[in-house]
Each structure stands twice: as C-alpha cells, then as structure tokens.
Amino acid sequence: MTEKSTIQFNPIGIIRTPYTENAPYQPIEDDEQEFAIIVDPEFAKGLYELDRFHYLMLFYHIHLIEKEVKMVVEPSWSHGKKVGLFASRSPVRPNPIGLSIVRIKQINDNTIFTTGLDVFDKTPLLDIKPYIKDLDSKEDSNYGWLDDLGDQEHLQLHIKGLPHEY
Amino acid sequence: MTEKSTIQFNPIGIIRTPYTENAPYQPIEDDEQEFAIIVDPEFAKGLYELDRFHYLMLFYHIHLIEKEVKMVVEPSWSHGKKVGLFASRSPVRPNPIGLSIVRIKQINDNTIFTTGLDVFDKTPLLDIKPYIKDLDSKEDSNYGWLDDLGDQEHLQLHIKGLPHEY
Numbered sequence: 001m002t003e004k005s006t007i008q009f010n011p012i013g014i015i016r017t018p019y020t021e022n023a024p025y026q027p028i029e030d031d032e033q034e035f036a037i038i039v040d041p042e043f044a045k046g047l048y049e050l051d052r053f054h055y056l057m058l059f060y061h062i063h064l065i066e067k068e069v070k071m072v073v074e075p076s077w078s079h080g081k082k083v084g085l086f087a088s089r090s091p092v093r094p095n096p097i098g099l100s101i102v103r104i105k106q107i108n109d110n111t112i113f114t115t116g117l118d119v120f121d122k123t124p125l126l127d128i129k130p131y132i133k134d135l136d137s138k139e140d141s142n143y144g145w146l147d148d149l150g151d152q153e154h155l156q157l158h159i160k161g162l163p164h165e166y
Numbered sequence: 167m168t169e170k171s172t173i174q175f176n177p178i179g180i181i182r183t184p185y186t187e188n189a190p191y192q193p194i195e196d197d198e199q200e201f202a203i204i205v206d207p208e209f210a211k212g213l214y215e216l217d218r219f220h221y222l223m224l225f226y227h228i229h230l231i232e233k234e235v236k237m238v239v240e241p242s243w244s245h246g247k248k249v250g251l252f253a254s255r256s257p258v259r260p261n262p263i264g265l266s267i268v269r270i271k272q273i274n275d276n277t278i279f280t281t282g283l284d285v286f287d288k289t290p291l292l293d294i295k296p297y298i299k300d301l302d303s304k305e306d307s308n309y310g311w312l313d314d315l316g317d318q319e320h321l322q323l324h325i326k327g328l329p330h331e332y
Binding site for chain 1: 172173174175176177178205208209210211212213214215216218219220221222223225227229237238248249250251252253254255259260261263265267290292293294295296297298299300301302303304305306307308309310311312313
C-alpha cells in the first residue's frame with residue numbers, strides 16, 4: 001500500500017542559532033543573540049507577505065538525536081511521572097519532526113530573523129507555515145497531565161525553556 | 167554536508183476520515199461522522215496520558231498532491247491576491263507535511279477519535295504531539311495578509327473550511 005511506504009523529504013534551508021552543544025526546550029525570546037532561518041535562494045519568493053504575520057510555524061528535522069525511541073518517557077522535570085511519548089514533546093520520536101512557534105522580527109531576501117529558536121545550529125529546515133489567529137490559537141486548550149505536577153510557576157519555566165536558578 | 171541530505175520518514179499509522187474525493191481546508195467539528203487516528207499497535211503505549219489534553223497536533227504526509235510546487239500562490243478565495251507559498255497554508259509544498267490541530271474526543275487502545283479532521287481518508291500519519299496551552303496558543307497572533315481581504319465574516323468560513331452557500 002503506497003500510504004505505508006517510506007516518505008522522503010529534502011531540506012529547503014538551514015536554521016542558524018547560537019546553540020552548538022545545548023539548546024533550550026522551547027524558544028526563548030532573546031534580542032541579544034541572532035536567530036535566523038535561511039531558505040535556499042530558489043525558495044526565497046515563497047516568503048513574500050510572510051512578514052505580515054506575528055508568528056510562524058517552523059518545521060525542521062531533529063537531526064542530532066541518537067537515543068533509542070521509547071514509547072513511555074519520563075521528562076527530566078516531571079519528578080518521576082511517566083507518560084506516553086505522543087503525550088510528550090520529547091525530541092526522541094519515530095519521525096523526528098520538530099515544530100516551533102516563533103515570532104518574526106524581520107525578513108531580508110531569503111533570511112527570516114526571529115526572536116528565539118529552540119534548536120541546534122545548522123538544523124535542517126523542512127517547512128514554514130504562517131501561524132493564523134483563530135485557526136492555530138486555541139483559547140480552550142489546557143495543560144493535560146502537566147496539571148498533576150506541583151509548583152506550577154516553576155514548571156512554567158521548564159515548559160518554556162527559560163533559564164532559571166534551580 | 168549531512169544536514170542537507172535526504173531525510174526518510176516512515177508512517178506510524180493512518181488517518182481515517184469520510185473524505186475520499188473532497189476534504190475541507192481545515193478541521194470541521196462534526197459529531198455525526200467518524201474521524202479516527204489509528205497508530206500501529208507497536209506505538210499504542212505512546213498514547214498514554216494523551217487523553218488528558220483537549221487538543222493534539224497531528225502531523226501527516228499530504229500524499230495525494232500531484233500539482234507543481236510554485237513559490238507564489240493565489241488562494242482560491244483571495245480574490246486575486248498573490249502571496250508567497252510559505253505565507254500560505256497551501257498543501258502544494260516542497261515538503262508536504264500537513265499539520266492539523268484537532269480536539270480529542272476519546273482514545274481506545276491505538277485509536278484516537280477526534281471531532282473533525284481536514285484530511286483525505288487513509289492519509290499517512292507521521293507524528294502526534296500534545297497541544298500545550300501557553301506554549302502553542304499565542305494570544306497576540308494575528309491574521310497577516312488576510313486582513314487585506316474584505317468581508318471578514320465570510321472569509322472566516324473559508325479559513326476554517328466550513329461549508330457555506332457561496
């Protein structure tokens with residue numbers, strides 16, 4: 001059956017960040033450092049009018065993971081709680097497609113500057129889509145199993161990948 | 167450079183919908199019809215605790231598109247306005263990765279029932295991630311170039327893919 005066959009994708013560009021050894025779990029807004037999404041020149045025209053949006057959805061290949069994929073995971077900050085892989089945002093997945101929702105700062109030719117990106121430098125870019133209010137922003141969304149964990153404020157720092165003291 | 171090489175993904179399941187010839191542009195909540203995401207049995211344990219979330223992010227291969235990829239597109243309801251492909255949600259993309267944000271109704275073993283899905287029947291499933299409030303819901307997101315178009319209410323029907331008279 002064709003629908004079960006292997007699917008091939010080719011990167012359409014590359015993502016540049018300051019992170020070569022460690023990266024935050026989620027995008028951190030950081031105006032001091034440079035974060036750039038560079039599409040190959042042949043795709044530059046595809047960025048026309050993208051700068052009208054506040055946010056974009058960035059799809060990339062999580063290319064540096066070499067760990068074994070497990071169906072039950074224990075996020076490092078979850079104090080021993082185990083959840084299914086697909087109920088987590090672990091990067092160690094059968095198909096390591098990364099998604100980040102990032103704020104657009106400026107677009108020059110084939111380069112998009114953003115305020116923060118949670119990926120390693122030179123991550124292969126797969127796709128870019130506009131983040132459209134109403135369609136993508138769900139006011140009645142929730143925190144799922146994260147509600148079971150205590151110390152919500154501290155947890156928020158972990159969820160958002162913000163640097164913090166402990 | 168390894169980061170520019172071809173990437174291979176294998177479907178982890180299949181998506182079942184009532185749509186075999188036409189599909190809406192975006193998920194329509196429809197309690198009358200059945201929409202199901204079926205993961206292969208080897209991945210069933212990865213769904214543990216996913217039902218605690220209201221919404222999930224569904225990643226799939228847009229597998230039935232045979233049109234030529236163009237960098238500038240003219241959405242059918244945009245009255246002639248041209249925008250870049252990456253400023254649009256056109257399914258005709260260099261890497262046809264589909265993303266839908268859908269409401270979870272119920273999960274039984276390896277099957278997730280949802281209230282609506284905007285994909286063709288038997289679409290190959292690539293990944294599932296939980297939609298986490300704050301992380302994924304952006305209150306200050308906007309409509310981008312869609313604001314240029316008149317008749318906003320009517321346009322909303324198109325954006326959301328709802329059936330309508332004209």
